[in-house]
Amino acid sequence: MSDTTVFQEARRYRDRLMSRPWIFPESSLPTSTSEENTDTDADPTMKDPYCDGDNPIVVTGNDVLVAKDKIAGGIVRTPCRRTRMSEALRCELYFKKEYMQYTGSFKDRGAFLALLNLSEEQKKRGVVTTSAGNHAQAMAFQGGKLGIPVTVVMPKTAPLVKVTSCRDLKAGVILHGMRFDEAKAHAMKLRNERDLLYIDGYDHPDILAGQGTAGLEILEDIPDVDYIIVPVGGGGLIAGVSAAVKHLSPNVQIIGVESDRCPSWHTAMENGRPIPCRQTQSGAKQSIADGLNVVRVGFNSFATAKIDRMLAVPEKFISTAILRLLEGEKSVVEGAGAIGLAALLSGMLPEVIGKKVVCILCGGNIDATVLGLVIDRGLVQEGRLCRFMVVVSDRPGGLARLVNILAHMAASVKDIGHDRISLSSYVYMTGIACTIETKNRAHAGEVRTKLFEAYGEDLKWQEEDDD
Numbered sequence: 001m002s003d004t005t006v007f008q009e010a011r012r013y014r015d016r017l018m019s020r021p022w023i024f025p026e027s028s029l030p031t032s033t034s035e036e037n038t039d040t041d042a043d044p045t046m047k048d049p050y051c052d053g054d055n056p057i058v059v060t061g062n063d064v065l066v067a068k069d070k071i072a073g074g075i076v077r078t079p080c081r082r083t084r085m086s087e088a089l090r091c092e093l094y095f096k097k098e099y100m101q102y103t104g105s106f107k108d109r110g111a112f113l114a115l116l117n118l119s120e121e122q123k124k125r126g127v128v129t130t131s132a133g134n135h136a137q138a139m140a141f142q143g144g145k146l147g148i149p150v151t152v153v154m155p156k157t158a159p160l161v162k163v164t165s166c167r168d169l170k171a172g173v174i175l176h177g178m179r180f181d182e183a184k185a186h187a188m189k190l191r192n193e194r195d196l197l198y199i200d201g202y203d204h205p206d207i208l209a210g211q212g213t214a215g216l217e218i219l220e221d222i223p224d225v226d227y228i229i230v231p232v233g234g235g236g237l238i239a240g241v242s243a244a245v246k247h248l249s250p251n252v253q254i255i256g257v258e259s260d261r262c263p264s265w266h267t268a269m270e271n272g273r274p275i276p277c278r279q280t281q282s283g284a285k286q287s288i289a290d291g292l293n294v295v296r297v298g299f300n301s302f303a304t305a306k307i308d309r310m311l312a313v314p315e316k317f318i319s320t321a322i323l324r325l326l327e328g329e330k331s332v333v334e335g336a337g338a339i340g341l342a343a344l345l346s347g348m349l350p351e352v353i354g355k356k357v358v359c360i361l362c363g364g365n366i367d368a369t370v371l372g373l374v375i376d377r378g379l380v381q382e383g384r385l386c387r388f389m390v391v392v393s394d395r396p397g398g399l400a401r402l403v404n405i406l407a408h409m410a411a412s413v414k415d416i417g418h419d420r421i422s423l424s425s426y427v428y429m430t431g432i433a434c435t436i437e438t439k440n441r442a443h444a445g446e447v448r449t450k451l452f453e454a455y456g457e458d459l460k461w462q463e464e465d466d467d
C-alpha cells in the first residue's frame, strides 16, 4: 500500500470514528499530508497513521465505556477476588485475573474491539501485527472467530508457548528478526505489499479503549478501591484503564509498574515524550517480563495515560511474585503479569498499607521450562534454595559429617559434588559444592550458623545476587 493510500485509509477510519466524537479530539487529528510527513519515524514506509508521535490520539473514558458494551460477548468477564496475601502485605489486596482470558491475557479485549471496528472491506483484506506474543495470540483468536485473516510477525526470540499458540489459533505466523523492531519492519513491508492494516498492540486507539474495559470491571467489582496497580509495557493497558477509571472515580490512584531492566516509560517521562529507551534496548532480553519489553512506549498511550506514580521494580522480585502466585493463589502468571505483585513485595509502595488495592494479573503465558527456572530463582530469593562450598576431610566419614549436620537441621540436599581440583596441595581435604532446600530464610540462617560452627572459615555461603 502506498503512503498516500495508508493515510487515506487512516482518514476514512478517522472520519468514521468522528461520528463518535469521543474518539478523536479535533485538535489531535492529522489534517494534511505535510503533518503526516512530520512523523518521527524517519522511514516513511514504517509510518503508522494511527500512532503518530506528532498527533497523538487521546482515548477518553467514554471511548472505554462504549468499548465495554461492544466487546462484552467476545471476552471473559474475569473475576477480581480478595487474596489471602492481604494479611502478609498489610492491605486489602484483590487480584484482577486477566490471565483467565481465552488466550491467557487481557490482550483479547483490545484485539476484539480493533477487529470489530474495521471496515467491511478491511475485514476481508485482513490485518497484520507485530508482537512478542500476547497481542499476537489475541489477534489470532479474535480474527479466527470473526473470520478476519490475521498475519502476525514475531521476533525469533518470542517465547515458544506464544508462537505455538498463535499457530494453533490458525494465524499466519511469520518469525522474522531477533528483535521487535526487525519484526515490525517486516510487518510494515507486508502491510504495504498486501494492503493490510497494521494494528499496533499497545498504541492503536481501539486497543487502548478495549484494554481499558478491565478498569471498568474493577470499578464494578470493587467500587471503593483506593489503588490500582498496572503493569506497563508499551502503555496500552495503563492508558485505557486510567482513562476509564479516572473518568468515573478520579480519586482512585493509578500506579504503573515496569521492570528496572526495561524502564521505557520512565525514559518517556524524563523526555516529555516517547523516545527509544537505551536500557530496554540492551537489558530487555535479560528480563523475565518479556511482555513489557517495548523500547519506545506508545504515543497515544503516553498522551492518554493518567498515572499517579510509576515504579521500576528490581527484576528479582518478579520471580518471587511468580512463585508466590503459584503457591498461594494456585495461579500460573507470567513475569509481565506478576510485576504488580512484585512491586508490593519489593516494599516500594508503603502508601498502600491499610488501603484497598487491586493488582492486575494480566497474563499467564509462560514457557514451562522458563517457569522451572523462575521457580528456582524465586526459591533462591526467598532463602529456600541455598548454595555453599565447604572444605571437608577427604577421609572416610568426612562427607558423612557434613550430611549428618544437614540431616539434623532438616535441610534437604538437592545437589552435591566433590571439588578436589581447587585444593591441589591438600591431598586429604576436598571441597564440596552443595545446594540445599530450606523452609525459609530463617531456617537457612540457622543451617548456615550450624555449618559455620563446624567448619568456620572453610565455609563459603553463596550470597544472593543483589541485582
Ligand SMILES: Cc1ncc(COP(=O)(O)O)c(C=O)c1O
Pocket: 105, 134, 135, 201, 202, 211, 231, 232, 233, 234, 235, 236, 237, 238, 291, 292, 294, 334, 336, 337, 362, 363, 364
Ligand atoms: C502479560 C502482559 N502484561 C502487561 C503487558 C503490558 O501491556 P501494554 O503494552 O499495553 O503496556 C503486556 C503486553 O504485552 C503483557 O503481555
